[in-house]
Amino acid sequence: MSLVEIKDLNKTYGSKQAVHRLSFGIREGSCVALLGPNGAGKTTTLQMLAGLLAPTSGSIRFNGLPAQADLRRYIGYLPQQGAYYNWMSGSEFMHYSGQLAGLSKKEAVQRTNDLLDRVGLQEARKRKIGGYSGGMKQRLGLAQALIHQPKLVILDEPVSALDPVGRREVLELLKEIRKEATILFSTHVLHDAEAVSDDVLMIRDGELVLSGTLRDIRNAHRQPVIYIEEDVPQALQTWAIEWERLAHVTELSYQDGIVKLVVEQPDEVKQQLLQQIAQHRIPIRRFELAQTTLEDLFLKVVSS
Amino acid sequence: MRTWMLMYRKELLEMARNYKWIWIPCVFVLLGVMQPLTSHLMPQIIDAAGGLPEGAVIEIPPPVPSVVLLETLNNFGLIGVLVIVLSSMSIVSGERNSGVAGMVLVRPVRFLSYITAKWAGAMTLVTCSLLLGSLSAWYYTELLIGDLSLLDTLYGSLLYLLWFAVILALVVFFSATLKGAGPAAFLSLALVLALSLLTGMLPAWMTWSPARLTAHAASLLTEGQLLDLFWLNILVGVTMIVVLLVSAAALFRNRPLVD
Numbered sequence A: 001m002s003l004v005e006i007k008d009l010n011k012t013y014g015s016k017q018a019v020h021r022l023s024f025g026i027r028e029g030s031c032v033a034l035l036g037p038n039g040a041g042k043t044t045t046l047q048m049l050a051g052l053l054a055p056t057s058g059s060i061r062f063n064g065l066p067a068q069a070d071l072r073r074y075i076g077y078l079p080q081q082g083a084y085y086n087w088m089s090g091s092e093f094m095h096y097s098g099q100l101a102g103l104s105k106k107e108a109v110q111r112t113n114d115l116l117d118r119v120g121l122q123e124a125r126k127r128k129i130g131g132y133s134g135g136m137k138q139r140l141g142l143a144q145a146l147i148h149q150p151k152l153v154i155l156d157e158p159v160s161a162l163d164p165v166g167r168r169e170v171l172e173l174l175k176e177i178r179k180e181a182t183i184l185f186s187t188h189v190l191h192d193a194e195a196v197s198d199d200v201l202m203i204r205d206g207e208l209v210l211s212g213t214l215r216d217i218r219n220a221h222r223q224p225v226i227y228i229e230e231d232v233p234q235a236l237q238t239w240a241i242e243w244e245r246l247a248h249v250t251e252l253s254y255q256d257g258i259v260k261l262v263v264e265q266p267d268e269v270k271q272q273l274l275q276q277i278a279q280h281r282i283p284i285r286r287f288e289l290a291q292t293t294l295e296d297l298f299l300k301v302v303s304s
Numbered sequence B: 001m002r003t004w005m006l007m008y009r010k011e012l013l014e015m016a017r018n019y020k021w022i023w024i025p026c027v028f029v030l031l032g033v034m035q036p037l038t039s040h041l042m043p044q045i046i047d048a049a050g051g052l053p054e055g056a057v058i059e060i061p062p063p064v065p066s067v068v069l070l071e072t073l074n075n076f077g078l079i080g081v082l083v084i085v086l087s088s089m090s091i092v093s094g095e096r097n098s099g100v101a102g103m104v105l106v107r108p109v110r111f112l113s114y115i116t117a118k119w120a121g122a123m124t125l126v127t128c129s130l131l132l133g134s135l136s137a138w139y140y141t142e143l144l145i146g147d148l149s150l151l152d153t154l155y156g157s158l159l160y161l162l163w164f165a166v167i168l169a170l171v172v173f174f175s176a177t178l179k180g181a182g183p184a185a186f187l188s189l190a191l192v193l194a195l196s197l198l199t200g201m202l203p204a205w206m207t208w209s210p211a212r213l214t215a216h217a218a219s220l221l222t223e224g225q226l227l228d229l230f231w232l233n234i235l236v237g238v239t240m241i242v243v244l245l246v247s248a249a250a251l252f253r254n255r256p257l258v259d
Helices: A042-049 A090-100 A105-118 A134-146 A164-177 A190-196 A214-221 A237-243 A266-279 A294-303 B002-017 B020-048 B065-088 B093-098 B100-105 B111-144 B150-177 B181-201 B212-222 B230-254
Strands: A002-013 A016-027 A031-035 A057-062 A075-078 A152-156 A182-187 A199-204 A207-213 A224-230 A249-255 A258-263 A284-291
Touching (some): A002 A042, A016 A042, A016 A182, A031 A042, A031 A190, A042 A152, A042 A182, A090 B002, A105 A134, A164 A190, A182 A190, A190 A294, A199 A294, A214 A294, A224 A266, A237 A258, A258 A266, B002 B020, B002 B111, B020 B065, B065 B150, B065 B212, B093 B150, B093 B181, B111 B230, B150 B181, B150 B230, B181 B212, B212 B230
Parallel strands (some): A031 A182, A031 A199, A075 A152, A152 A182
Antiparallel strands (some): A002 A016, A002 A057, A199 A207, A224 A258, A224 A284, A249 A258
């Protein structure tokens, strides 16, 4: 059951087409990652969904709501650079956001208490936001996006600006949030998408290039791969050229002393390689059988 | 209306937190006290500055209360306007540039409410400051110089207040449509100055100008009556405010919030 249907969404700035004929749906209760390199149109897309930017053409429909409805009531949004009134305290900002979103004063206070507890800002709630760290601001941003229990939570690069600790905290929070709301978040870091999302949408130059559930994509595009790392510099250089001609090897690269072979029949190729290595006493440090990762796919999709 | 009140109260709170509620009324009170005080002390000031040359006979006419008040209002119109414009020049652009406007406008909030709440918030501060300034001018004139009608003082101040409301709408408009605070302040001041100068220099053509509100105040205080076309000037002033605020909201809406 899809919560939101996006059809033929376009946005042009002058002659530049930022988003081009984007169509996709978001399943209710899912966590969707919008992936793409910088400048692919992720932020523009999210801003249109959040109602901050009028699309040039195309439609955004919420399931069960008339086309003219003010969607902002059902959406929680955290922009890329969350900005706050630095002179307010954390809880004041939450109360203000909640009441603007239509909560009563009492509800806003209650939700604030609840959410600040969950994002770990209960101690800091009376301090001025101007004194918060980047990670604290991001957690406050998450809390304010959730204050009115939105149907859809839109997060623009929620972890990109954070250090590893803050990143882990926010990802953990996302896992919590997804239990009660549908999430759409953008990122250019694939690892984050893999960590929390079920569905991915990959866009490039404003166009959708790949979409589906994470598992389907992984299965459909997974290929066996063999890594061989040399022990002596340049030891594998000549061998790499030779191996490229082996049967069932579809792709070979030699970089930083590591040969990477994308293969079709891993067992057969493995046998051949190991035999050669043993026979010619090729100095290797590592021989590994693996699968192509989503990252490989992402890089391929994005750069092709 | 509920969200409008919320945003309006937030404006008032913000101005309290960054001390605008202290320093802007202080400026107006200071301006209000200064004129009666210097008029009263003029002979002593001249003495202290070295006095008049021997044998010079200059009659300094005793200051007239209504003229002293008028001079005070003139100061409000110059220095007060400068303070108002400079203190509110980033009223919209500041929030837009920092991105916090985006956080507010993803809420179900009307753009017009957002803009008018800002104008009304600043207007509340200006009203209080101007009234405090006028009252202190009235008190010191009464104390040091002579009888002055409190009612006339209030009428004169209200005419200036409407003129200030037009100026503030101008600042809000430019702040919502331009990126920087500097250009907004410059354009607002330039337009106010141009309007005032033209109204003074081409009185026959500028009878509609809301800048004439200050002339009405002057006439009211010195002659005891308003000039012609008073209601036209009021009408043009109010219309300008409405048009500026509505178009500010419309233009604000059509520009992407984050560039």
